[in-house]
Amino acid sequence: MKKQSDTILSLDLAGGEVLVAVCGGIAAYKVCYVVSELVQRGAGVTVAMTEAATRLVTPTTFEALSRRGVLRSMWTSKSSASMQHIAVTESVDLILVAPATANMIGKIAAGIADDLVSTMILSAASPVVLAPAMNERMWANQVVRENAARLTERGYLLVGPAEGWLACGSVGPGRLAEPGEILEAVTAILKERKQHREAHEPCAKQPPGL
Numbered sequence: 001m002k003k004q005s006d007t008i009l010s011l012d013l014a015g016g017e018v019l020v021a022v023c024g025g026i027a028a029y030k031v032c033y034v035v036s037e038l039v040q041r042g043a044g045v046t047v048a049m050t051e052a053a054t055r056l057v058t059p060t061t062f063e064a065l066s067r068r069g070v071l072r073s074m075w076t077s078k079s080s081a082s083m084q085h086i087a088v089t090e091s092v093d094l095i096l097v098a099p100a101t102a103n104m105i106g107k108i109a110a111g112i113a114d115d116l117v118s119t120m121i122l123s124a125a126s127p128v129v130l131a132p133a134m135n136e137r138m139w140a141n142q143v144v145r146e147n148a149a150r151l152t153e154r155g156y157l158l159v160g161p162a163e164g165w166l167a168c169g170s171v172g173p174g175r176l177a178e179p180g181e182i183l184e185a186v187t188a189i190l191k192e193r194k195q196h197r198e199a200h201e202p203c204a205k206q207p208p209g210l
């Protein structure tokens, strides 16, 4: 069997900066793989977690994978003058929200910023990719559908959800898109941003909601 060490690892995402916002969906464990892949390909990854997400995967796991501290609150920064949540969103090329819960999709659609993750998403200065994942009845709920459609209309990119086995024991739409599909979407945006940067354009892409 081919070992990973036999492969020349590509650093094709070197120079790219990604904020991965992890919400409280059971698929949060799959986002560990996404973070690891991005780091292995040279991207700088900062992870922010909602309180619910920290109940499903420990911040320590994401700290180890990203080799950076995990952001969990707006109120723990050593210096509030630095307004870390704003500084981080200004410094990244992309925000990936995965898994994007029904709750977080609803909050963004309604303009609610009552925790670190929703505040960062609403203050985005770069493209935002959301990978929704939830029970199929939640995903079929008219309110959730309207919220998701509203986000798409406003320029947010939704990847998935896929159809298949759901952790609640049923089969249907609501499964997190495969990590490979999420990575493809992230890669495309990072490469586009890099090209714009190299061409010295001052503003690579309009953030959503503007």
Ligand SMILES: Cc1cc2nc3c(=O)[nH]c(=O)nc-3n(C[C@H](O)[C@H](O)[C@H](O)COP(=O)(O)O)c2cc1C
Pocket: 022, 023, 024, 025, 026, 027, 050, 051, 052, 053, 099, 100, 101, 102, 103, 104, 133, 134, 135, 138
């Ligand atoms: C074990 C478990 C798994 C959950 N999985 C999901 C999920 O996949 N998608 C979802 O939208 N909500 C899920 N929830 C509910 C969310 O955690 C809950 O709505 C929470 O308020 C979301 O908060 P957040 O959006 O701030 O992360 C789950 C809850 C539990 C206890």
